[in-house]
Amino acid sequence: MLISLLSTQAQTTITVDPNKPRRNFEGWGMSLCWWAHGVGRWSAANYGHVVDLLTDSVTGLGYNIFRYNIGGGDQPGHAHMRQYGDIPGYKPTEAGAYDWTADPYQRNIVASIVAKGKPVIWEAFSNSPPWWMTISGCAAGNTGGADNLKPTYFNAFADYLTEVVRHFRDNWGISFRTLEPFNEPSAGWWTINNNQEGCGFVNNQNGMVKILGRSLQSKGLTATTIAAADENSIADAVTGIGKYDDTALSFTSQMNVHSYNGKNSRAAYATVGAQKAKRLWQSESGPLSWPGGNQMDVSLWMADVIIRDIKEMKVNAWLDWQVLDGGVWGSITPNYTQQTVVPNKRFYMHAGFSRFIRPGAQIIDSDRDSTMAVWVPSTGNLVLVILNSQTTNRNYVVDLSRFNSVPATATAYRTSTNEDLVQQPDVAIQNQKLTVIAMARSINTYVVKVAAPASIIVQKKNRPNSMQPWMRLHQPGLVVFPFGNDARDLRGKAIPILRS
Known part of the structure; x- marks a missing residue:
């Protein structure tokens, strides 16, 4: 036959x-917001099952890259965020102290990922500054999608992000390899009272990157460098990185882009990345411009996106947006009431890549x-x-x-x-x-x-080993780190320092 x-x-x-010529591929990943803010409320056994589906390379997706969302936190009294989109910030008021008990649910998922004992690359990213740093007083955006960080608060925003990164390192044993201060900064749709955090940042990304880079240096966060700029359009990313001066580029180790739009600029993005000698990530994608259909249709469409992103943009990693979501956006459909999940067609499409193409692989012609x-x-x-x-x-x-x-x-x-x-x-x-x-x-x-x-x-x-483990484990759920005289795990429970 x-x-x-x-x-x-x-x-x-x-x-x-x-x-x-070949290039190294670091792996596959996803963002933790907003699903982790919801699933992290489940029982440890139930959200642990979800993490298994995400990280196990035999029965799950085998993802090894995770993006933690540093929430800005919206103004008290605002109630316009989507379900689980209201990520808490760590400094709810300008005059008040940091609240390190904030965001417990997303941190539950971080702790569960760490407890699996697999090498992970961590990135921290921001969707918006805290509300009190914004022009509109709202973490969802500004009128007409205009830039929303107060011009006099660039230093404060950098201090906020790097303080969170330092606390994660010193108190919770997580070293973020990269820190991203922007999210789709030129899209123009981050408006006041929108349903998710967002911040226009068309002007002076260059200045923000330099201030953030110096803040990382001043706090001794030498293991963390900057990723930028997570534009929604590949064409905008090509234009935007061209406005960074040499100093800003020296702080930027990685170019992030979302492959939702501007797909005709994939080759140009690869060229710019090579010229500037930066690691390239496709850091977020999904069926935003998908023409419609059923689960199989969207799986075929997304498989084409993955192949073209990797081959034409020459990226070193490919990341999804919300792996847990309803409809066609997610690869795993969650039931938040029953604390259950069901892998769908997109899950198996993604697994057809990620279970077999493992970290450290080489893309060949x-x-x-x-x-x-x-x-x-x-x-x-x-x-x-x-x-x-x-x-x-x-x-x-x-x-x-x-x-x-x-x-x-x-x-x-x-x-x-x-x-x-x-x-x-x-x-x-x-x-x-x-x-x-x-x-x-x-x-x-x-x-x-x-x-x-x-x-x-x-x-x-x-080849140098680019897949360094970014945490060390002693017991399941406990993070070992040689900082300070006391420590807490990501759930806030006190643990002893263990020294090697």
């Missing part, structure tokens, strides 16, 4: 060339759209993802002749309308060619145990 099908349909050849090839040193696997969004089957011949040796078969997995990352019969490899049928409307993952060319082996041996 396979021979018959292949003989009557045209074949597309995919050439995978590991000898061309594959010369066809809708395909991606990745060498994973930690497993010795070549991972191929082939997307077929069409309504008819497509035949592919994958040329593996540039590898030193290949096995007799490849392992195959498929997500389709009626399949959720289901393992398929092994596919034969003949004459160093893998011949496959990508069924109509399907996402296909092929895993091949190959012997890498010498160029990959040399690069692997000489």
Whole structure:
């Protein structure tokens, strides 16, 4: 039957060339807001199950990058935020002290992630300054979406963010690798009394970055650098980073962008990132401009976004927005009343990438759209993802002749309308060619145990380890850190200092 099908349909050849320039891939991730502010209220067992779905690379998504939202906190009496969108700030008033008991639910999820004992990259980001630093007196935005941080409060905002970062390090054992002061700053839709925190920041991002960088330095937060600017449009990101001077760029180690809009600027973003020698993240995405349809439709659409973002923007990490959400935005559908979750079609689509393409992988060249090839040193696997969004089957011949040796078969997995990352019969490899049928409307993952060319082996041996664990564990739920004479875990419980 396979021979018959292949003989009557045209074949597309995919050439995978590991000898061309490659780049390191740090992994997959997501933001914790707003879902963690809700799920963190659940029982520890129930939210621990959610964290397993997010972090386990065998049965879950295997995500290893998490973005913690430093809430600004809105003015008392304001009641316009969406459910769980009212992230508390740590300094509710200008004259008052910091409240380190704030935001307990999001911190419950942080603690649960830490307790799993897996290497994690942490980023802290802000959607808005505290309300009392804003022009409008509202953490949702300003009239007409105008810039909302008071011009005389740049230093205060930097001090607030870095004080939170320092407290997490010194008291809760979490070192944020990057700190992002902006979120879609040029979008123009952060308006007063909106339903979520947001802050326009079109003007003087350059100045804010320099003030924030100096604040990090002055507090000895040398392990934390700045990421910027999480624009909603890739085109805006290209324009915006061009306005940063050399000093601002020296504080900025990473360029973040959301791939919702401006997709025609992917290649330009990659070029700018290379010119400025910055690590590139696609730090938030989702079906904002999706034309509509069902769960399978949005899964196919998002798979195309992932492949194009990674191949065309040449990003080092790919992050989702709200993995837990209803409708088509989430990969996991939560029931907040019953404290239960159900993975949906998007979950299995994402897992078709993230379970197999692991941190430290190298993106290698594959010369066809809708395909991606990745060498994973930690497993010795070549991972191929082939997307077929069409309504008819497509035949592919994958040329593996540039590898030193290949096995007799490849392992195959498929997500389709009626399949959720289901393992398929092994596919034969003949004459160093893998011949496959990508069924109509399907996402296909092929895993091949190959012997890498010498160029990959040399690069692997000489590559610095960018996947550092950003915490150390002693007991489940307890964070070990060598700071101060007393400590508390992320749930606020006193713990002893353990020194090594």
